[in-house]
Amino acid sequence: MSNVTPFTRETRTIDTPAVESIPLADLYLSDMNPRQEADPEGIALLADSIAMIGLIQPIAGVRDEIGKIGIVAGGRRWRAIKLVFERDPALADIRPDLARVPVRLAPDEATARAWAAVENTAREDLHPADEIRAFDRMREGGADVPTIARTFGITEAHVYRRLALAALPAPVLDALKAGEITLGAAKAFTIADDEALALSVLDRIRGNEVSEHRLKQILQPEAINAGSDRRARFVGIDAYRAAGGRISADLFADATLLHDTDLLDRLFAEKLEAEADVKEAEWAWIVTLAESYVPYGTVEKMARLYRVEGDLTEEQAERYDELAELAEAExxxxxxxxxxxALQAILDGDFTDEQRRFGGWFMCVAQDGQIRMDGPYVRPEDRTAAIEAGVLTGHAAQPIESGKEDAPKSPYSGALVADLQAMRSAAVQGAMLDKPELALDLLAYTFAQAWGGPLAVRTDETPIKPATETGFAPDPRLLGGAHEGEGEDTASEADPFDAFRAKGKKHRNAVLALILARSLKYSDRDPIFARVEAETKAHVRQVWTPTAENFFSRVSAGYLDALHLDLTGCNPQGNGFKAFKSQKKREKAAGMERLFTDADYQAAWKIDAEKKARINAWVPDCF
Known part of the structure; x- marks a missing residue:
């Protein structure tokens, strides 16, 4: 008998092992067999066939340490033979051919694993859960990915994707096999680093439709995507890792996940301040911003400075025209x-030393992780001196209108207000999904107010996407497509419209409710939005939780002090509040987030049931 296994790349011919007759009592289902379960009805039919005509095809197995035979291929036939004798034990004497089973024995475990894989794959495609377990068993037996791919006749990429799921807890794979979760949901579980949490989440989502994005948020609520988070892009993975930051990978999203938010925030602030120090050596002041933009109204009372344009010599001007013509002709x-x-730079000019002595810039990090500068500006307190020095002249030297100067400034930036209004819209949209009749009333009302036929109506089906999704948990139905499943079910129908109508009014109303709900946007001018909000009993806190990133870091430190006092009711002269007030704004913002989300932090501030209810219902006063 040849010692060359089917896994060997150089194999040309393989001696076929002889078939031996093995007592039924010495057979059992091997763990190598990918098909650990079988359909009872199918086994019963197979048993009827074997009882009439016998076993035509041998079973494949491998001998274990105690001489028993583990079945690696032919588990259904083995089950069927056992069922034959369970039905009629007397057959043991009448049909000795069934009492001893023909088994082709594998010469070694590696060959047995190959037989198990090939026989089961050739008969029927394995369920993804069975594939995952089968590939993993072959890998444990010493087979590499190319070998597994050749054995199953599939691509190596497919094997890698399945093996990436092999480390999932057994209950997750069981749920996948049972159809309680999708393959996409199983992939989401690979990012979980806490098995107890993963199993708890599994119990909560069994049989429910949860988007992969939402599931990942639940499994790792604090994880930061290094590819999309502006802080991570700015700091850099190498610097984060060098500082001791923890990292993991989302294998199926091809993403790197960061797990130390406080460390990332500190590195972000330190690097931004370092960049500001370099720039401040050239200018009077540099203000760094936590936001990714300069909030609306920040520069309202400031005067912008402009470069002093340069002049070209006659010779340079002629050369400039000549080069410009060539550039135009490409x-x-x-x-x-x-x-x-270089000539254009001369024309553009530069800022003078006097401008630099009075001017400054706002510095922030944009969503792409790059520094953005806005300026230069002269601050109100430097305005008089800048005018006297001739830095501000003409219109820029005119006094600011007193009305604007005395107007109270809103604590909320324009971008923050826009995000908060979006959260409010999302809350009402989600509530509308359960009231299709209300959605239809709004549709009819829309038709009644507009000229033209009803088919001219336009809807906005775009899901709400705030500047940051931290703390944002809209109704999962809003994240799906209004037409999901329509193409698959109706593509082969002679009349897709009839097929759609055949699904009934409930389906029709659900589609309409989703489309119309997404079309409803916040408005403080139209009373209908407020009417819908009241009727649906929607509340922005149903979909939005204030966090450091989405709210607290976007208001002033004084605002945070006042809000903390209001919600905790603590003594403003007490040591606790004095310690809070002395913190940097970033630390205050983190503390406020904990006040809203951390039970231990709430207990430290003696938040009772009444105060907790206020915190849970609190919304900014701009609503």
Whole structure:
């Protein structure tokens, strides 16, 4: 007998092992067999066939340490033979051919694993859960990915994708096999680093439709996607890791996840301050912002400075025109382009030393992780001196209108207000999904108010996407597509419209409710929004939880002090509040987030049931 296994790349011919007759009592189902379960009805039919005509095809197995035979291929036939004798034990004497089963024995475990894989794959596609377990058993037996791929006749990429799920807890794979979760949901579980949490979440979502994005948020609520988070992009993975930051991977999203939010915030603030220090050596002041933009109204009372334009000599002007013509004709080479840019820089000019002495910039980090500068500006307190120094002249030197100067400033930036209004819209949209009749009333009302036929109506089906999704948990139905499943069910129908109508009014109303709910947007001018909000009993806190990122870091430190006092009711002269007030704004924002989400932190501030109810219902006063 050849010692070469089917896994060997150089194999040309393999001796076929002989079939041996093995007592039924010495057979059992091997763990190598990917099909650990079988359909009872199918086994019963197979048993009828075997009882009449006998076993045509041998079973495949491998001998274990105590001489028993583990079945690696043919588990259904083995079950059927056992059922034959369970039905009629007397057959043991009448049908000795069934009492001893023909078994082809594998020469070694590696060959047995290959037989198990090939026989089951050739008969029927394995369920993903069975594939995951089968591939993992082959890997444990010493087979590499190329070998597994060749054995099953599939791509190596497919094997890698399945093996990436092999470390999932057994209950997750069991739920996948039972159809209680989707393959996409199983993939989401790979990011969980707490098995107890993963199993708890599994029990909560069995049989429910939960988006992969939402599931990942539940499994790792604090995880930060390094590819999309502006802080991570700005700091860099290497710097984060060098500082001791914990990292994991979302294998199926091809994403790196960061798990130390406080560390990332500190590194972000330190790097931003370091960049500001470099720039401040050239200018009077640099203000760094936690936001990814300069909030609306920040520069309202400031005067912008402009570069002092330069002049070209007559010779330079002629050369500039010549190069510009070549550039327009798209025939300018690299040296010519560099020369043109140098001449353009002279025309653009530069800021004078006097401008730098009074001017400054706002510095922030945009969503792409790059520094953005806005300025330069002269602050109100430097305005008089800048005018006297001739830095501000003409219109810029005119006094600011007193009405604007005395107007109270809102504690909320325009972008923050827009996000809060979006959260309010999401709350009402989600509530509308359970009131299709209300949605239809709104549709009819819309038709009644507009000229033209009803088919001219336009809807906005775009799900709400705030500047940051931290703390945002809209109704999962809002994240799906209004037409999901329609194409699959109706593509083969002669009349798709009839097929759609055949699904009934409940389905129709659900589709309409989703489309119309998404079309409803916040408005403080139209009373209908408030009417819908009241009728649906929607509340923004149903979908939005204030966090450091989405709210507290976007208001002033004084605002946070006042809010903390209001919600905790603590003594403003007490040591606790004095310690809170002395913190940096970033630390205050983190503390306020904990006040809303951390039971231990709430207990430390003696938050009773009444105060907790206030916290849970609190919304900014801009609503």
């Amino acid at each position: 025939v300018l080479d690299e040296d010519g382009q560099a020369e043109l840019e």
